[in-house]
Amino acid sequence: MSNNLSRRKLIATGLAATAGASGLAVAARIADQYGLVPPDYGGLYGPGATLTYAAQRLLTRHSMAREFSRSQISTSPRANGAPPKSESFKRLEAGGFADWRLAVDGLVARPTTFSVADLKKFPPSSQITQLICEEGWSYIGEWTGVPLFQVLNNVGILPQARYVVYLSFQPGWRNSIDMADALHPQTLVTYGMNGTDLPARFGGPLRVRVPRQLGYKNVKYATRLMVTDSLQGFGPKGQYSWYAGI
């Protein structure tokens, strides 16, 4: 190969790399604007997490999680863990969770606290969907609750809202979703399962159900929903990816 040719090749490669890098920077800005960049885009596994989130967000804009027939509801669902053992939880459970409260605050017009009875006054929604754990197991159940978007509309979300953080009665348990999932019709604050009140071992009295994402986004014992424009201080915990559509 002649010297001349390799020099020309080198210049062409350099130009292509520069164009590629600046193209990538522009693409990143546009992607962020359209909500295609997850909060955990940085770090070693950021590229993979970002590709997955962007691809699935583009694909799933109007999609609905698969629903099943009543005959497919599991006769042996898996609770995965026991309810909180604290005295305060036991007291609430003994009182039929009449004193359980769900606070909705953050970037909302009217911060409000709901009891389970308050939530049951919203038009209910039911779904027979599959809960899939990241470990590999799964079960099909019927969940009943109020669509999260109805609760959010009730308190009035402010235009800067980007995420909904949900906190659990279990200390340290929390998770969050973007507005695309928060406003999705199948995202529920559930209070019923398989025709009865949601059993405590399945997260009762209130569990967030996000059927297009894996089990760990479906936080049990919900006590607070916080609408926010940033996950600073409430970001993904541990090494589990924030977006769990796969």
Next chain:
Amino acid sequence: MADSALDPSLTAAAAPVSSPRHTAVVRVTHWITALSFIALLVTGIEILISHPRFYWGEEGNVETPSLFDLPIPSSRASVVTGYGYVLPDQNGWSRALHFQAAWVAVLIGLFYAAYGLKTRHFRKNLLPAGADFSWGEILSHLRFRRPSEVENGSYNIVQRITYLIVIFVLFPLMIWTGLAMSPAFTSVFPASVTVFGGHQSARTIHFFVTVLLVLFVLVHVVMVYLAGFRRRMRAMITGHQEQA
């Protein structure tokens, strides 16, 4: 790029000379795929350890009977394995690396497939020629004997069929069954999972295709060793091989 055309002026030289064997695209995509396969295998095993039970149909968990269990310890106390200990949970980074490596494998695979079609690499080097196809020939290669010198320049019939199956059946099936386990992906393409009979069926097939790919890699590495490790590695790294 010429396959193994022997240039008389080169073979006449006293010092060992080389002939072209693999194109740059084949070599680069081969090694990137190899690296992502290792990452996918290691992280896949880590994820599997958290639930070494398999099911058929839509659902399955420790409360339901399994299709079969792997006789290995688990990283979850909730799975009864018969072992007296629980392995540490490695699913966080394993899942993140699994999907990142999957993206690399998919993107490089698409690039390789486009290249192979455009340059007629599949037709020229992998599609078995009609004349090569005889059961005697296939059976003789299946005895995994040391390959003859003729095979330094091109692939034999068993290699061709195997590579085509790996490239066009096993890898696509691996990616497909992986996507069929994603609740977001199946919300858009429900048939991608129902065609297998359900979520757990897709997971079980994902496992069996892994077993086939691992078997392929083992035989592949053994054959490289039998054929002359240095020579074959040199061909796949530099693109050239010494003339005998």
